[in-house]
Amino acid sequence: MATIEEVQPAIDIVSVRKQFPILERLVKGKPLVYLDNAATTQKPQSVIDALTSYYSGYNANIHRGIHTLAEEATAAFEATRDAVQQFINAATREEIIFTRGTTEGINLVAATWGRQNVGKGDEVIISGMEHHSNIVPWQILCEEKGAILKVIPVNEAGELQMDVFHSLLNSKTKIVAIVHASNALGTINPIKEIVAAAHNAGAVVLVDGAQSTVHMDIDVQNLDCDFFALSAHKLYGPTGVGVLYGKKHILESMPPYMGGGEMIKEVTFEKTTYNDLPYKYEAGTPNIADVIAFKAAMDFMESIGKENIARHEQVLLNYATEELQKINGLKIIGQSKHKTGVISFVIDNIHPQDIGILLDNQGIAVRTGHHCTQPLMSRFCIPGTTRASFAVYSTIDEVNALVAGLHKVVKMLS
Amino acid sequence: MGKVNTIQDTENEIVEEFGLFDSWDDKYEYIIDLGKRLPPLDDKYKVDENKVRGCQSTVWLHADYKDGYIYFSADSDAVIVKGLISMLIRVLTNHTPDEILNAKLEFIDRIGMTKHLAQTRSNGLLSMVKQMKNFALAYKLKMESNGN
Numbered sequence: 258m259a260t261i262e263e264v265q266p267a268i269d270i271v272s273v274r275k276q277f278p279i280l281e282r283l284v285k286g287k288p289l290v291y292l293d294n295a296a297t298t299q300k301p302q303s304v305i306d307a308l309t310s311y312y313s314g315y316n317a318n319i320h321r322g323i324h325t326l327a328e329e330a331t332a333a334f335e336a337t338r339d340a341v342q343q344f345i346n347a348a349t350r351e352e353i354i355f356t357r358g359t360t361e362g363i364n365l366v367a368a369t370w371g372r373q374n375v376g377k378g379d380e381v382i383i384s385g386m387e388h389h390s391n392i393v394p395w396q397i398l399c400e401e402k403g404a405i406l407k408v409i410p411v412n413e414a415g416e417l418q419m420d421v422f423h424s425l426l427n428s429k430t431k432i433v434a435i436v437h438a439s440n441a442l443g444t445i446n447p448i449k450e451i452v453a454a455a456h457n458a459g460a461v462v463l464v465d466g467a468q469s470t471v472h473m474d475i476d477v478q479n480l481d482c483d484f485f486a487l488s489a490h491k492l493y494g495p496t497g498v499g500v501l502y503g504k505k506h507i508l509e510s511m512p513p514y515m516g517g518g519e520m521i522k523e524v525t526f527e528k529t530t531y532n533d534l535p536y537k538y539e540a541g542t543p544n545i546a547d548v549i550a551f552k553a554a555m556d557f558m559e560s561i562g563k564e565n566i567a568r569h570e571q572v573l574l575n576y577a578t579e580e581l582q583k584i585n586g587l588k589i590i591g592q593s594k595h596k597t598g599v600i601s602f603v604i605d606n607i608h609p610q611d612i613g614i615l616l617d618n619q620g621i622a623v624r625t626g627h628h629c630t631q632p633l634m635s636r637f638c639i640p641g642t643t644r645a646s647f648a649v650y651s652t653i654d655e656v657n658a659l660v661a662g663l664h665k666v667v668k669m670l671s
Numbered sequence: 672m673g674k675v676n677t678i679q680d681t682e683n684e685i686v687e688e689f690g691l692f693d694s695w696d697d698k699y700e701y702i703i704d705l706g707k708r709l710p711p712l713d714d715k716y717k718v719d720e721n722k723v724r725g726c727q728s729t730v731w732l733h734a735d736y737k738d739g740y741i742y743f744s745a746d747s748d749a750v751i752v753k754g755l756i757s758m759l760i761r762v763l764t765n766h767t768p769d770e771i772l773n774a775k776l777e778f779i780d781r782i783g784m785t786k787h788l789a790q791t792r793s794n795g796l797l798s799m800v801k802q803m804k805n806f807a808l809a810y811k812l813k814m815e816s817n818g819n
Contacts, residue, residue, distance in 0.1 A: 285695065608749035610728045611703075615751075618695050626727050640729070640748065669700060670750060 267569045268561055274650045276301040276557070287620030290655045290662075295440050295468060295599050295646035296624050297490045301557045304494060307550035319545055320519065320536075334545055337552040338535070341500050344555050345485065346476040351534040352508065354501040355543055359467040360390040362486030362501035363434065365538065366463055367394035369511040370484075375431045377403035382425055382433040382460075385411040385636055386442060389629045391434055391465045404431075411636055415442040415591035422451065426458040433462045437469035441628040441644065442591025443574075443599030445469065452481045461507065467491055471648070472570060472597040474563045477502050493649075494554030495547035501538070508534050515540040558649075566649045570598030573647045577656045584663055590642050598647035601628075604663075607670050609643045615666045616643075621659055678770055681762045682778035689782040698782075699751065706753030709760075712746035723802050727795060728752050734806035739814075740765050741807055745799075755784070755796055763803055768814070771807035776800060 274280050277299045282289050291299060311333070317326035319334050342350045356362045371394075375381060381395050385408050399406045407430075409422045426433075433455040438445045452462045463484035466475060471492040477485050484507075489498040503511075513520060513531055517540035522530040531537045558566065577600050581587055586605030604612065613625035626641040627634045634641055645659055676684075692698045716733040723730040728749035735742040743764045745756040762778065763771050779785055779796065 608728050610749040611751050615699060618699060641727070669696075669703060 267565045270652055277650055284620040285618055290621040290658045292645040293622045293624045294648035298493045298648050301493055303553040303557055304550050307553040308546050311546045311549050318542055330545060333549045337548050340552045340555050346478055347502050348478060349505055352502055352505050354535045354538045355548055356499040356501050357497055358488040358499035359486045362499055363391055364394045365501055365514045366484050367398045369514050371398040373512055375402050375404045379404045379431045380407050380429045382407045382430055384409040384417055384435055386439045386633050387436050388440055391436060395434055414593050415444050416593045417446055423454055426454055430458050430460040433460055436465040438597045440468045441630045441633055442601055443596035444591055444593040445595040448480050473567055483507055489551040492554055493557055494551040497544050498547040498551050514538055517541045561649055570647045573651055573656055574598045580660045590637055601642040601644045603639055603642055609641045611670055612643045612666050616662050619662045621662050678762055678766060678774045685758060685778050686781045702754030703750050705757040706750040709753050709757045712744050723798050732802050736810045739767055756799055759799060768807040768811035772804055
């Protein structure tokens, strides 16, 4: 078991926590213990400052204006694109498309690449641990095209049954859309193996990176995935911003998604020619302020170091796993050896909602319910779980508070 | 039949009872206790059309109508929600459809429940109230059409 001493060298937790003003607040008269980071992370002061300095210093619409403010805003907006390119190691900046979030990224691919390439009788593969946002867009596509949705089953430990995956692949498989790290279980999936096998079968791969990007170093070229979608708000950035990465030659071959300003080269009533990448997929005025502030979030992560963050979260995960298992009747759902800082559990004869309400009364924020993964909950025959999820600012003390809180909950309910 | 107590009387009683507790821990223990003591709902009423939408847990609500009065029974797989329903039933059961439809149910606010429960869960509580009022409205309309 890792000790507290082993946590300290990885990051200076006191100085990290000082950067997050919200962590000082009280909830129900008690210090906030925020363990709902897989839903959204809190924001460091630098991200908040980036938002206010944009609105108070250089608010302007981008790409079109000739004046100073427009140039400053455009430069800051495009600087985030460069930062994302480096952050996930994309080959070119044109491969970085700003979206509203992971959900929009997935829908974009389903509606463009999907409509163009998936036909009657073709097959789309997803997995049994997908978030609804990586299920429903493909169901809509398959229904429209008469294609077939195939699902990689999940084993008792909460891992993909890879042997079944390999047997599902065939010449009809057009795309594999797969979650990198499960939001409900924390399981990290073997993306490289999935991509290699899918490519062998002639299929492309979309990776839902909503939960993975904050916990590990993402290298899209190394993964060799064709699409990768992520959300800024899950990695200390603002809400309403996401990124869709796509390989350049694939993005170029795809039809546009939304029509409007910015995405065009020339418009006549007879014919419109579309803009080059990435602007072809960025119709309308984008979320300028939040995109600009997203760079501050990535800078924050880089300043701590992605490896240090991952190490810190693993220590917390291991400690929490050991301590929670000591609680009578508690069962951890998702016992893979490869997990992000997410721990999902059920307690015998206690509904997750009761746990959530009573923990909230102690100032402890966790997520309860089905986590937008109803098929996965059915797989484990449970209505939902209680989920604690860690971030760079989470502490051993907070894990202890959770454990003490749960003991109290069990006592109150039994 | 009908109760001697008005809906308002029962609401006041509950507010008074909650005034005795110093902390929310105590209030929750009381609600949990109410939940555990709620009489079980017959399995035949645990059907989809009796499910209350908008709740994170599963809630079934059933209403009987007899001689002008409505009688509620309910169940849930979560005990705090059961305690909350138990309070709603205590206030609204054994009253006429009109009385139920006109009930303001200010006790929920007055005991601090709307403010204390997170919005999503508070919505679940409001969904239960809405469903109880829907039952009352349905019986009222049914009686009026029978009367004509």
